[in-house]
Amino acid sequence: MAKGHGDIGGLSAGHIKPRHQACRGFVGTFAAVKVHHTFGAAKAQPCQGVDDGAYPLRTLQPVMPGGRCVAIHLRQECRQVRATQHRFHLMRQRQGLLCRPAGQYTRMHHQAAVFEQGHGLVAQPVQQGGAVWRAEDVVQCVAAALAAYTMCGGQQAQVVVAEDAAGCTAQRYHAAQHCKTLYCVFVFDDSLLPALPPADRRVEFICQSVTELDEAIRHAADRPQAGLITRRGLPQEIIPALASQLGAGAVFCNDDDEPAALARDAQVARSLKAEGRVLLRSKDHRIFARDEVLTQSLSPFSVFTPYKNAWLKKVTPFYLSSYPSERDLPAKLADRPEADRQRMPTAVELGFAPDTLQGLRLPTGESGARQLLADFLPRLPQYKAARDFPALKGPSYLSVHLRFGTVSIRELARLAHEAAHHSDGSDAGREGAATWLSELIWRDFYFQILAHHPHVIERSFKPAYDVIEWDTGAEADALFTAWCEGRTGYPLVDAAMRQINTSGYMHNRLRMVVASFLVKDLGIDWRRGEAYFAEKLNDFDLAANNGGWQWAASTGCDAQTWFRIFNPITQSEKFDADGKFIARYVPEVAQLPAKLRHAPWLAKPLDLLKAGIALGSSYPYPIVDHAVAREKTLARYGILKKDS
Secondary structure (H helix, E strand, C coil), rough: CCCCCHCCCEEEECCCCCCCCCCCCCCCCCEECCCCCCCCEEEEEECCCCCCCCCCCCCCCCCCCCCCCCCCCCCCCCCCCCCCCCCCCCCCCCCCCCCCCCCCCCCCCEEEEEECHHHHHHHCCCCCEEEEHHHHHCHHHHHHHHHHHCCCCCCCEEEEEEEECCCCCCHHHHHHHHEEEEEEEEEEEEECCCCCCCHHHHHHHHHHHHHHHHHHHHEEEEEEEEEEEEEEEEHHHHHHHHHHHEEEEEEEECCCCCCCHHHHHHHHHHHHHHHCCCEEECCCCCCCCCCCCCCCCCCCCCCCHHHHHHHHHCCCCCCCCCCCCCCCCCHHHCCHHHHCCCCCCCCCCCCCCCHHHHHHHHCCCCHHHHHHHHHHHHHHHHHHHCCCCCCCCCCCCCHHHHHHHHHHHHHHHHHHHHHHCCCCCCCHHHHHHHHHHHHHHHHHHHHHHHHHHHHHHHHCCCCHHCCCCCCCCCCHHHHHHHHHHHCCCCHHHHHHHHHCCCCCCCCHHHHHHHHHHHHCCCCCHHHHHHHHHHCEEECCCCCHHHHHHHHHHHCCCCCCCCCCCHHHHHHHHCCCCCHCCCHHHHHCCCCHHHCCCCCCHCHHHHHHCCCCCEEEECCCCCCCHHHHHHHHHHHHCCCHHHHH
16 A cells, blocks of 8 residues: 555555455564574674574574474464454465564574464474475465475475465475475465455466466476475465375465464464474565564554664665575475375466456466566666656556566665665666665565554554544445445546556555545545455555555554545645556547546536536536535544544
């Protein structure tokens, strides 16, 4: 939504109903740690690479003894979550660093560790056997497939579950390091698929990306018998059963901080544990996890700028480096069981409409992400100046790929960080890169907000704002429908809504404009808009979507001040001065002179006649007077001052 989301691309997957059925990841990713043979206080050390090097240790950090594989159960906050809350878990980013549990900052590897909801730190032997790599939701499935492509290795057979369409690099790397045999698995989650619209573009995106991943796995192994194992059903049932069937000792996947995902992963971990197996999760879709960037008082940030400053201070090349996940992959990829050597399913075979991506400039899979990235990098110097103008080719259009993991967040952040600090680059180049990096940091920020404040799924980040009374009833429903269908009478708002309806993409600036219009011009609950975006956006992500909507509604962290209300006319005049974007999506007003397209009701009758416009017939009058609506909004939010 608003900040740090639409700028980096334009696709998503998610909610269908009143926004609560979001789509998110599967099981996290297994992580491996090297266990030291002494117990004591570690001294701070610099990082020296990702492979077999020294890893940073916090001063006075306890180091667990051990000379064998252990399973480490990470304490996580137990939260009550409705199982129906999240519908569609979309693919996670393909590459990522090892997840750090709360209070554990050591970056070591060579022995397996499982992070599981539960009881603190408990050592347990790791069973010898196979490793399973799994990907859940359709979206997750894509991720699983990709992740599986590079995950296997060590002394055991392992299952790698991919949560993104490109594959989980961290998962693959650690699995390959610690497992002898690796199976790659992708699960189409039946707790999510049935709730999605029949013509959901995200499903086709995932299917095509998973197909590419499967081909990449078989190419890496140089055997047609290798490849991705796909399943459809409930991950909580499929993964433990598949691990047992394959004789896997561990399952590797990406972590996920969404409440529904935490509950799911905990169930998978319990089922695996009951059979002597482990679930190992890695950080692979963000740069820093929930507890890696904190205030001096060790509390989470609630304002972006201080978070960004702390993020930039903490980041080093180590955090932005890639895992050599493909290095040991070919020798450890196992052949699929004969019954699983079928081709990847299509969207139609999953029960969805065909060709939903036809006509959209949205290349799929890792190859598609590479194509978009190659197109964007030469435009990076213009990013800061062009990103707010929907008629210009300003954004990277990589947001869908970030959402489904077909591009690495670490790679993008590394490119942005290096360009922003390149001494030989132009001022525009450095400024463009710094702005792009800032948008990528917004992703991490919203992830950690959701992780630490899961109540935002249902309520305002700021509890005081829950007292606001939104308009309801037949009139409000009619206004909401007009907003959804792009019939508000405000051309820029209508153009933006028609863009999302026809393509699943909406420019970031316009996400803020239409959100402000729904909440502060129409007086409608932000949650209704959030749910609509969750259903329509190709790049839907629960954390970013929720954060953006609460920003626009002034109910969230680092929110727009409530008495600042976007004027849809001035926004149109400023960011689409020539009316080119409006003309593309609202052809009814395209024949008007550019300066009149922003507010056609203000045009002279002769101008309307020449343009073939009959207000109220060919194009609607404004459904609300902005000036009047603004005063109502100020009064609506004014209750906050009375209560204080």
